[in-house]
Amino acid sequence: MTDHILVIDEGTTSTRAMLFAKDGICLGSAQRPLTQYYPAPGLVEHDAAEIWTLTLECAHEMVDKAGGASAIAGIGITNQRETVVFWDRRTGEPLAPAIVWQDRRTADICDTLKSAGHEPDLQAKTGLLLDPYFSGSKIGWALANWPQLKAAGEHLAVGTVEAYLVFRLTGGKTHISDASNASRTALMAIGSGDWDDGLLDLFGVPREILPVICDSAGQLGVTDPELFGGAIAITGMAGDQQAALIGQSCLEPGQTKATFGTGAFVLTQTGRTLPRSNNRLLSTVAWQLNGERHYALEGSVFVAGSLIQWLRDDLGLIAASPETEPLAASVPDNGGVYLVPALSGLGAPHWQPHARAAIHGLTFAAKKAHVARAALEAMAHQTHDLKTAFAADGADWAELRVDGGMVSNGWMVQDLADILAVEVERPDFAETTALGAAMLAGVGAGLYASLAEASVMRGKVGRFSPAMSADTRMARLSGWQDALQRVLA
Numbered sequence: 248m249t250d251h252i253l254v255i256d257e258g259t260t261s262t263r264a265m266l267f268a269k270d271g272i273c274l275g276s277a278q279r280p281l282t283q284y285y286p287a288p289g290l291v292e293h294d295a296a297e298i299w300t301l302t303l304e305c306a307h308e309m310v311d312k313a314g315g316a317s318a319i320a321g322i323g324i325t326n327q328r329e330t331v332v333f334w335d336r337r338t339g340e341p342l343a344p345a346i347v348w349q350d351r352r353t354a355d356i357c358d359t360l361k362s363a364g365h366e367p368d369l370q371a372k373t374g375l376l377l378d379p380y381f382s383g384s385k386i387g388w389a390l391a392n393w394p395q396l397k398a399a400g401e402h403l404a405v406g407t408v409e410a411y412l413v414f415r416l417t418g419g420k421t422h423i424s425d426a427s428n429a430s431r432t433a434l435m436a437i438g439s440g441d442w443d444d445g446l447l448d449l450f451g452v453p454r455e456i457l458p459v460i461c462d463s464a465g466q467l468g469v470t471d472p473e474l475f476g477g478a479i480a481i482t483g484m485a486g487d488q489q490a491a492l493i494g495q496s497c498l499e500p501g502q503t504k505a506t507f508g509t510g511a512f513v514l515t516q517t518g519r520t521l522p523r524s525n526n527r528l529l530s531t532v533a534w535q536l537n538g539e540r541h542y543a544l545e546g547s548v549f550v551a552g553s554l555i556q557w558l559r560d561d562l563g564l565i566a567a568s569p570e571t572e573p574l575a576a577s578v579p580d581n582g583g584v585y586l587v588p589a590l591s592g593l594g595a596p597h598w599q600p601h602a603r604a605a606i607h608g609l610t611f612a613a614k615k616a617h618v619a620r621a622a623l624e625a626m627a628h629q630t631h632d633l634k635t636a637f638a639a640d641g642a643d644w645a646e647l648r649v650d651g652g653m654v655s656n657g658w659m660v661q662d663l664a665d666i667l668a669v670e671v672e673r674p675d676f677a678e679t680t681a682l683g684a685a686m687l688a689g690v691g692a693g694l695y696a697s698l699a700e701a702s703v704m705r706g707k708v709g710r711f712s713p714a715m716s717a718d719t720r721m722a723r724l725s726g727w728q729d730a731l732q733r734v735l736a
Contacts, residue, residue, distance in 0.1 A: 250320055251313045252688045253479070254681045255302055257326045257408050258487065259347065259509045260556075262298060264305035265678070266313055267685040269694055271704025273676065277308035284344065289351035289591075295332045295341035298408065299415050307475070316475040321482030322416075323688030325680050326408040328431045328486040331385045333396055336404045336422075339415045343393045345408070346385045349510075349549065349591045353384035354600040360384075365449060372446060374430070374437045374521070374530025378598055380547070382407060383433035387450035403456050407432065409484050410458040416481065418471035424458040425467075425484040426535035435460065437530060438521060440540055463489075463534040464691035482691030487680045488512040489533050492543060494683030495648040495674070496702040503637075503644045505663075506680065507626060507653035510594070511551035513633050514543040515642045526636040527596045534687070534698075544642050546595040546633035550588040550604075552653050554622050557590060564615050572658045575620040581723075583608040585730035586621040588629075596636040599735060607730035623659045627666035628727040634667055648672045648708075650679040657711075665715035666723060675707045 250269035256262075263278040279301040284292040313319055329348035334341045346352070357377045360366070366377040375381055386405055390396055396403055404414065410424040429435040429442075434452060436443040442454055461467060461484075468481040485493065488506055492514045495504040500518040505511060514533070522530045522544040533543040555571060558564040565571060585607045592600035606618065634644055646669050654660050654673055664671040676682065686701040695701035 249318045250694055251318050252321055252323060252685045252692070252694075253306065253309055253313070253319050254323045254325065254684045254688065255306060255412065256487075256681045256684065257298060257302060257324070257412060259327045259349070262301035262305055263681070264302070264309040265681045266309040267682070267704070269689065271676070271682065271685070271706055273678070275309055275312045277305040279305060289354070291347040291350040292344035293330065293347055295334065295345045295411060298345070299412070302412060303474070310475045316477030316479050319479050320694055321480050321688040321692030322470070323483035323684035324409045324412055324481065325485055325487050325490040325684035326412070326428070328407065328428060328488065329380060329382050330408050331382050331389070332406060332408060332411040333389060333393075334404050334411060334414070335399060336402045336419065339419055342395050342399055342403070343389060346389065348380060350385065351379045351592060351600050353379040353388050356384050356388060357600070360449070369433060369446065369449070372436050372443055373433050375433050376527065376529070376598055379600055380549075380594070381431060381433040383446065383450040383452065386452050390451060405456045406458045413468050413481060413484070416470045416474065417468045421468040422458045423461045423467060425463045426460055426532045426540060427463055427485045427489040429460045430532035431486060437532060440535065462536055462538065464536055464687040466691065480692060483684055483687030483689070485534060485684060485687055488514055488545070489531070489543070490683030490687070491650055491680045492516060492533055492683065493686050493698060494679030494681070494705065495650060496705050497648065498698055498702060501642070501645070502648070503646070504648040504650065504679070505630060507551045507649065507651040509551065509553045511548035511626065511629065513546045513630065513637070515637060515644065517542045517544055517642070522640070522642070524640050526639045527598055528636055528640060529595065536690070544637065544640060546636060548629045548633070549591040549594040551626060552651070554586075554588045554590065554625065555653070558619065558622060564618060569656070571619045571623055572656045574616045575623050575658050578614070578616045578620060581620050581624055582613055582617040583610070583726070584613050584617040584621045585726055586618065586625050587730050587734045588622070588625050589734055593734070595633060597735065602734055605730065605734050607733060608726070623656065624662060624723070626653065626659055627662045628724070630663060631666050631724060644669055646670045646672060648674075650674065650677050661711050661714070664711040664713045666720060668713045668720065670713070671711040673709050673711065674705060675709065
């Protein structure tokens, strides 16, 4: 056994494998784009067979780079959360499209359950809210609407993406989901760490189709030797946002990270204390080790990097995402233009799945630079809404650690510091989701005794300090609130 760690990072728009050394140095990376399917407005799907094929391709590249399966101490897996896969236990082959976390097909179901008074009990049990974002309503809908799932009978297996990957990697021998992912299904009682019979009944989900809930690190499974020319232990798993929390070394209560990827997700670590929100934030499992759960308070924004992708691919406003930085800097302010990116509804703290996006304040004086700037400014505006909610729940941020694809845009990171009025810390190695999975896998493989010891993998960081006047900040936030209220209305 060596100190190499293989990380499988299965995201919303791409699948990637990365090879890490014990000190956190990334030795290599292989990445493939993942096809997005939009069969109707509000519906988002993936092909789980494509996910598996791309995972194998990327993993093979990194195993070869490491010198073979025997050179890898453990595999860490991190994944897009809440996305649901349906497959046949006998073959591992998917039986239906994977329903992606962004999918809103169960909005009416969730509204009906809210009207019937089920949300307070669900929130008390899970720390979540009744929203189509979470997996439970997706599974219930699929079981009721896709006859091939019912026809599969006892051979049907269901799980989030990491559960599906472990099943395929182990040749069908292991059907597990770590507690951080299970806590995002709205089916797990967050205090007990097990599936809840009342929630299973609420959504119509049989317990026997679901995985066993396990720790986030340890000897979790072993790959089929035929896949990589030898067996490799699977030693770490976490949902992508929890993995980023770990990768940012937010290991003490109160430490906070924000990941700006397809969406934007802010988590404040709360230790062994289970947080309860009165401001429509979420309680989630940060990680579970040796049966002990650590928790986090979370705010989820549905549209972040996907907004820039939309400007590029659908509106043709830019040719490449990096263009937004010089465009934003080319004008002195937003010219009164505000963009509320409710392209998939609004997440925390509003939770309005039926809200629709709007660009407010356009005049003939507005140029594409103002729209690009408004898109970047929306990241700080949405994050400020979350900061206000966190503060009201007694968990205000003293600083913010940021990561994700968008934070390569220095203009946006400085704007975050200015609007939030806190210091923002950006690591030199921005792929903290993969790094967190590597840290968990390192602990699970015995390379490190604890996550604290594994935090040496994080490396150097840069800092951005607030430089905006209070008057300018308040004017920006006032304009945002005006545009936001129009969307909410």
